[in-house]
Amino acid sequence: MANPTPLTPQGYLLARTRWHPLEILFWLATLLPFLVFPNYLSLASQIAITALFALSLDIILGYAGVVSLGHAAFFGIGAYSAAIFSKHVWGEPFSGLLVAAALAGLFGYATSFIISRFRHLPLIMITLGLGLLAHEVANSAHWLTGGSDGFQGVSTEPIFGLFRFDLYGKTAYAYSLAALFIVFLCARRLINSPFGLALRGIRENWNRMPAIGADSRAHIRKAYTIAAVIAGICGALLTQTTNSASLESISFQRSADVLVMLVLGGAGRLYGGLIGAAIFMIARDQFSGIAPQYWYFWIGILLVTVVMLLPNGILGGLSKLFSRWSRK
Amino acid sequence: MSAVDSNAGIAHSTKDAIAGSTIALATRGLSRSFGSLVVARDIELNLPVGARYALIGPNGAGKTTLINLMTGMLPPNQGQIILGGEDITALSPQARVKRGLARTFQINSLFAHLNPLEAVTLAVCERRGISSRFWQNVAVNKDAIEEAYEILAKLKLGDVAYQTTRELPYGRQRLLEIALALATKPKVLLLDEPAAGVPQEESGDIFEVVAGLSNDLTLLFIEHDMHVVFRFATHIIVLVGGTVFTEGTPAEISADPGVREVYLGKRHHG
Numbered sequence: 001m002a003n004p005t006p007l008t009p010q011g012y013l014l015a016r017t018r019w020h021p022l023e024i025l026f027w028l029a030t031l032l033p034f035l036v037f038p039n040y041l042s043l044a045s046q047i048a049i050t051a052l053f054a055l056s057l058d059i060i061l062g063y064a065g066v067v068s069l070g071h072a073a074f075f076g077i078g079a080y081s082a083a084i085f086s087k088h089v090w091g092e093p094f095s096g097l098l099v100a101a102a103l104a105g106l107f108g109y110a111t112s113f114i115i116s117r118f119r120h121l122p123l124i125m126i127t128l129g130l131g132l133l134a135h136e137v138a139n140s141a142h143w144l145t146g147g148s149d150g151f152q153g154v155s156t157e158p159i160f161g162l163f164r165f166d167l168y169g170k171t172a173y174a175y176s177l178a179a180l181f182i183v184f185l186c187a188r189r190l191i192n193s194p195f196g197l198a199l200r201g202i203r204e205n206w207n208r209m210p211a212i213g214a215d216s217r218a219h220i221r222k223a224y225t226i227a228a229v230i231a232g233i234c235g236a237l238l239t240q241t242t243n244s245a246s247l248e249s250i251s252f253q254r255s256a257d258v259l260v261m262l263v264l265g266g267a268g269r270l271y272g273g274l275i276g277a278a279i280f281m282i283a284r285d286q287f288s289g290i291a292p293q294y295w296y297f298w299i300g301i302l303l304v305t306v307v308m309l310l311p312n313g314i315l316g317g318l319s320k321l322f323s324r325w326s327r328k
Numbered sequence: 329m330s331a332v333d334s335n336a337g338i339a340h341s342t343k344d345a346i347a348g349s350t351i352a353l354a355t356r357g358l359s360r361s362f363g364s365l366v367v368a369r370d371i372e373l374n375l376p377v378g379a380r381y382a383l384i385g386p387n388g389a390g391k392t393t394l395i396n397l398m399t400g401m402l403p404p405n406q407g408q409i410i411l412g413g414e415d416i417t418a419l420s421p422q423a424r425v426k427r428g429l430a431r432t433f434q435i436n437s438l439f440a441h442l443n444p445l446e447a448v449t450l451a452v453c454e455r456r457g458i459s460s461r462f463w464q465n466v467a468v469n470k471d472a473i474e475e476a477y478e479i480l481a482k483l484k485l486g487d488v489a490y491q492t493t494r495e496l497p498y499g500r501q502r503l504l505e506i507a508l509a510l511a512t513k514p515k516v517l518l519l520d521e522p523a524a525g526v527p528q529e530e531s532g533d534i535f536e537v538v539a540g541l542s543n544d545l546t547l548l549f550i551e552h553d554m555h556v557v558f559r560f561a562t563h564i565i566v567l568v569g570g571t572v573f574t575e576g577t578p579a580e581i582s583a584d585p586g587v588r589e590v591y592l593g594k595r596h597h598g
Contacts (some may be wrong), residue, residue, distance in 0.1 A: 009445055009477040012490055014467035194453040194469065195462035197442075201450045204439035211399070211437070212451040213425035213512050214459065222460065 017192040026271065030177055034170070042169035047281045048176035049237045054261045054273025055180075055187055056230035061259075062268030063191065064223045065203040066115065067124050069255050070131020074104040074228040076138060076250020078235025083151045083245035084144065091157040093175070093240050100236030101229045108228020112221040119206065128252075135250050151245040165241060172241035179237055183230055184270075190226070191270060199223055203268070260299065264306050266313025275315055351410070352377045352546035353429065353516045358397055358407035367393045368404070369571045375516065380539075381548045382561035386590065390570040391550045392434060395518045399431045400424050412515065426455070428515035432505040434524050434550070440494040444485050444504050447493060448476035451511035476511060483507045483537055499530050503537060510541075517541075519549035523556070535560050558582065566590075 007015065033044040053075055060066040078100035085096045111130055118126055138145045146152055158164040163171045190196050201209055202216050209216045239245045248254065257280065258273075265276025283302065287295035310317035351374050358371040367390045375381055383391050396402035398409050400421040408417045416424050439447045452472045453459040467473070480489050483503045488496055493504065502522060509517055522538060523531035531553065538549065539560050551557050557564060558578045565575040568590050574581070581587055 009489065010467055010470050010473045012445065013449070013473060014465070017465055017467055189465065190462045192466060193462045193464050194450075194459045194466045194472075197446060197450045197453065197466055198459040200442060201439055201447070204441055205437060208433075208437045208439065208508070210401075210421035211425060211431055211433075212454055212508055213422050214450075214454045215420075215422050219460070222462070226462070 023271075026274075027181065030181075033173060038168065038170075041173045043281065043285055045169050045172040045176045045241050046238075047278050048173065048180045049234050049241070050258070050261065050281055051274040051277035052176075052180045052183055052237070053231055053234040053258050054265070054277045055184060055270070056227045056234065057258050057262050058267055058270065058273045059187060059190070059199075059230070060220075060223050060227045061262060062272065063196065063199040063203060064220055065206070066220060066224065067259075068127040068131075069124055069252075069259065070127035070129070070134070071227075071231055071258055072250055072252070072254035073131045073134035074108055074231035075235040075238075075254060076134060076247075077104045077107055078232030079239045079245045079249035080138060080145050080151065080235070081232070082236035082239040083154045086155055086240070087151075087153045091155045093156050093159055096156070096240060097179075097233055097236045100239075101232045104232020104235070105225055105229035108231075109221070109225040112224040112228075115224050116217040116220040128255075131250075131252060131255050135247065135252065138250050139247055145245070145247075148247055150247070151239075154239055154243045154245060156240045156243055165243070169241070176237050176241060179233060180274075183233065184274075187230070188270060195219070195222070260303055262313075264303065264313060266310075266315035266317075269313075269315050269319075272313050272315045276313065279314070350377045351375065352379065352412060353398065353548075354410040355398065356408040356410065358394075358404050358409065360393065360397055360402065360404045360406075367570045368397060369569075371407070371570075371572055373565065373572070375546050375548055377515075377546055378543050379546050379548070380560060380562045382557045382564045383548055383550045383567060384552070384554075384557060384564060385567035385573070389567040391567055392520055393570070394567065395431055395520050395548075395550070398518060399429060425512050425514075428513070429518075430509040430512045430514035430516070431518040432509050432520055432522060434520040436498075436501050436505060438493050438501060438504055438508070441492060443490050443492055444480055444496070444507065445473070445476060445489040447504065448479055448507050448511045449473055451508050452476045452479075455512050479507050479510050483510075499526050499534070502526055502534055506534075506537065514545065516546040516548070519547065521550050521552070523551070523553070528553070531556060 033041055037044070057068065057071050060068060081100040081103045082096040085099045114126060115123065139147055141147070156165055159171065159175060165171045198214060198219050201214065202219060206216060235249055238249060261276035261280045262273045263276070264279060265274065266272030280299065283298060284295060287298045306314060353373070353375040355371050355373045358368055360368040371394060383394065385391055393402065397404050400419060404417065408415050410416070411424065411427055411429050414427070416427060416429070419427070442450070449466065449472060450459070452475050453466070453469065456472055458469060458472065477486065477489060480486050483506060485500060485503055485507060488500055493501065496504065506519070506522060519538065523534045526534060535556055538547065541547065561578060563575065564578055564581045566573040566581065566587050573590060574584060574587060576584070
């Protein structure tokens with residue numbers, strides 16, 4: 001939008017990082033389930049967790065251009081870490097969250113050295129391979145993870161010792177939403193930082209980056225580690241809010257789903273993953289009510305339609321519409 | 329530009345410079361081939377500090393390849409590249425940029441969806457070593473942003489600083505190519521056909537900008553338009569088939585019958 005007063009270059013960049021009224025509206029809307037859909041708070045909690053997971057993928061895919069088909073590995077590491085921690089150490093949720101984030105981040109940092117050396121199809125295949133590897137490790141380590149029977153014995157204590165995770169998901173949603181919001185604030189700052197600018201540079205033109213003195217691989221390693229930390233937090237949130245952990249949390253399906261959500265919503269726009277996750281999860285909830293086995297049929301139609309008609313996702317389409325309308 | 333910059337003066341001072349080791353960039357026996365195709369053979373170059381050198385030669389002579397070799401985008405099979413007395417042959421492209429060797433591209437290599445201010449700020453942040461700060465709003469780095477804007481203003485891009493790069497007119501994009509390279513504060517700048525694709529009337533504007541760059545900056549540019557080369561270069565290197573065919577002042581080159589045959593004859597008088 002054109003600004004009537006001439007801006008200094010610094011003022012211009014500062015203005016670009018300011019909160020848009022629609023953003024504030026969006027976050028206010030996330031409080032609606034407490035009032036309007038009190039029966040759907042468990043679903044809302046799952047949506048918040050999945051949205052955060054999609055946000056973490058957005059940091060590497062939408063901003064740095066790293067396509068991953070194995071992002072669930074970090075989600076699963078976070079989920080099992082939190083589960084094992086609550087069973088063998090203690091059930092206080094925040095410390096569990098931190099442990100899960102640290103372990104996922106460690107694994108992310110270690111694999112980032114492989115990831116950062118590849119691009120395009122080889123990169124996708126490597127992330128896929130690492131994801132499958134993580135799944136099979138979790139599957140075979142039955143003594144630790146419970147394998148295909150699922151993890152038994154997660155016990156999450158009340159938050160601050162006060163708020164018990166209830167049957168209706170009220171505490172769960174409040175907890176997940178708070179985590180989503182806090183991590184979102186960090187991600188928003190990251191995107192508006194010099195580092196975020198460098199990631200956008202990598203996405204826009206990988207070849208030019210070395211010619212302006214940038215070490216793109218170091219940037220990618222850092223971004224990948226941060227994304228892994230966030231994904232680990234998501235896994236831990238799911239474990240703690242559902243008091244269970246299963247192989248589903250580290251499955252290929254989860255990696256594929258989160259990619260679909262991000263593409264549906266619009267990658268590289270921070271809110272794309274959040275919107276995509278909400279649409280995906282609500283669609284799953286509704287469609288699986290109609291025909292439980294075939295609900296991916298509808299997701300398939302939705303995906304093909306969105307990618308054909310809106311190459312930048314639903315949010316990209318909306319913002320185009322909005323800018324066209326405001327130009328008139 | 330003063331009388332010192334006249335052709336004879338530069339030819340003389342070049343020899344002094346080589347003797348006095350004020351060479352900004354040099355190559356020693358630089359060679360590269362793809363299978364049986366030799367794209368660079370035994371190239372020996374010496375660019376004195378503050379040089380305005382042109383690199384000419386027919387299509388496929390290996391001009392861009394030479395820039396790729398010097399900037400590390402293509403590893404040589406043999407030979408060395410020496411920047412300010414330091415052997416940089418083994419360094420990565422970005423490490424060379426950090427030591428003051430920058431380049432531009434013949435085909436625009438820009439950040440399509442960033443605007444010029446963001447793109448140049450990115451390059452400035454990389455140079456200042458603050459591009460890994462993920463906890464800080466980019467807008468608090470006032471000095472870096474103002475430096476970026478100054479570079480844009482110097483290249484007459486101030487009025488389009490906030491427009492998306494891919495929406496800029498082509499000539500402006502060519503200038504942004506140079507702006508990005510300047511943001512790395514190079515000591516040596518290699519320009520690969522800075523006015524490529526720009527209509528002839530406008531290519532003069534781009535070279536005026538190039539000519540207006542600081543005298544400490546060592547320049548090597550590839551250019552096909554001989555009017556431009558003779559106007560802006562103080563020294564010309566003629567590359568043919570991956571080897572240095574000859575080099576000298578514009579006067580020497582234009583008088584060289586061999587050059588007329590391999591290059592000028594076909595291109596200029598043909």
